Amino acid sequence: MNKKTFPEQALVETGRRRVLLxxxxxxxxTGACEKVDSFYxxxxxxxxxxxxxxxxxxxxxxxxxxxxxxxxxxxxMNDLRRLEEEVxxxxxxxxxxxxxxxxxxxxxxxxxxxxxxxEIKNQYGxxxxxxxxxxxxxxxxxxxxxxxxxLLQKLIAVDVNAHVRVSEDEAEDxxxxxxxxxxxxxxxxxxxxxxxxxxRAKDAEKSLLAGADFASIASEYSIGPExxxxxxxxFITRGIMxxxxxxxxxxxxxxxxxxxxxxxxxxxxxxVKASEAARMCNYEDxxxxxMSNLRAKKEEDAFRxxxxxxxxxxxxxxNTAAKKN
Numbered sequence: 001m002n003k004k005t006f007p008e009q010a011l012v013e014t015g016r017r018r019v020l021l022x023x024x025x026x027x028x029x030t031g032a033c034e035k036v037d038s039f040y041x042x043x044x045x046x047x048x049x050x051x052x053x054x055x056x057x058x059x060x061x062x063x064x065x066x067x068x069x070x071x072x073x074x075x076x077m078n079d080l081r082r083l084e085e086e087v088x089x090x091x092x093x094x095x096x097x098x099x100x101x102x103x104x105x106x107x108x109x110x111x112x113x114x115x116x117x118x119e120i121k122n123q124y125g126x127x128x129x130x131x132x133x134x135x136x137x138x139x140x141x142x143x144x145x146x147x148x149x150x151l152l153q154k155l156i157a158v159d160v161n162a163h164v165r166v167s168e169d170e171a172e173d174x175x176x177x178x179x180x181x182x183x184x185x186x187x188x189x190x191x192x193x194x195x196x197x198x199x200r201a202k203d204a205e206k207s208l209l210a211g212a213d214f215a216s217i218a219s220e221y222s223i224g225p226e227x228x229x230x231x232x233x234x235f236i237t238r239g240i241m242x243x244x245x246x247x248x249x250x251x252x253x254x255x256x257x258x259x260x261x262x263x264x265x266x267x268x269x270x271x272v273k274a275s276e277a278a279r280m281c282n283y284e285d286x287x288x289x290x291m292s293n294l295r296a297k298k299e300e301d302a303f304r305x306x307x308x309x310x311x312x313x314x315x316x317x318x319n320t321a322a323k324k325n
Contacts, residue, residue: 044088045318047095052088061087088318094152096310101155108150116150117143160306166295174294175283182281182290185238189274190249191231193217194224194266201260201267208257214271231271245270 042054064087101107121128132142175182191214195201204221208214215230226233241249245263249270252258258270283290 043319045092045316047092048099048315050095050099052091052095057088057091060091092316093307093311094148096307096314097152097155098148100159100310101151104155104159106151106155106158108147108154112150113143113147116146120146156303160303161299164295164298164302166291166298171287171290171294172283174297175286175290179280181293182286184276184279184281186250186278187235187237187276188249188252188272189235190233191215191218191271191273192224192226192233193222193231193269194227195221196223196266198260198262198267201269205260205269208269214257232273235274235276 041051043051044054044057045052061084064083068083124131132139193201193204193214195204200221204217207217215232218227218231222231224231236249238246238250240246242263245261245268248258248261249272252270252272254272254275256272258268261268261270
């Protein structure tokens with residue numbers, strides 16, 4: 001192997017030093033540019049030292065304004081200030097939650113994200129891309145927001161909801177205190193024959209008065225979607241049918257066929273097959289619903305306490321001057 005002469009070695013060393021110096025300068029200037037950009041970029045608040053930037057705040061504020069009728073904020077400065085404060089508070093809350101997720105090493109994996117994307121696309125079908133276009137939202141921006149939403153949901157599930165417990169005794173007490181929520185309203189099992197033409201309605205009525213089976217006549221004459229079931233609409237409570245049909249139906253005796261009733265839709269003939277009075281439910285009948293409702297309430301209360309505790313410990317500084325610019 002040939003040994004390099006002293007001048008050759010010096011040249012190699014000089015070259016290495018220049019490359020190293022170039023790399024160090026590149027790192028220095030890149031970092032400096034980022035610091036300069038970060039330093040001069042206006043911000044509206046800091047959360048534990050992390051900045052919430054003015055441009056992001058403005059974008060969210062304008063998005064929120066766009067969702068409200070123009071006249072709501074046009075002449076009401078107090079309403080506008082409340083909206084501005086609400087947007088900023090939401091950004092602060094979001095930042096605190098994202099910091100907590102990072103602290104707990106909670107993240108959304110690629111498979112989780114893909115699964116949710118597929119669920120949403122299946123729900124919208126061919127209208128998914130059209131929906132984004134109508135909302136004037138780029139797919140990448142939508143994806144970022146979706147990932148953040150899933151992350152916050154996962155954080156709440158892990159750090160809040162997982163610690164909530166609902167016992168049998170609590171559920172029974174909750175049921176006793178809220179019995180009016182678990183009440184079955186009066187309802188009737190209703191069948192109908194619905195036609196557009198009065199002569200056709202009279203023909204159907206004539207057959208019924210002659211003793212024909214209601215379900216058979218409904219299948220033959222009715223144009224309503226329930227005709228395939230012999231006119232059976234199942235059980236309905238008050239308010240389902242439009243007035244004055246609703247009032248007539250709930251006054252109709254069981255197994256008595258109504259006269260022809262005209263409405264803005266056409267002509268109806270009703271048959272009430274069964275009637276159930278309003279009644280209070282037993283705990284065992286609605287146990288699962290009670291447990292679910294109580295859990296939802298306890299999770300909501302737990303979330304409020306959890307969030308308040310984070311805010312108390314956080315160092316939040318608002319830059320009022322930047323908000324006004």
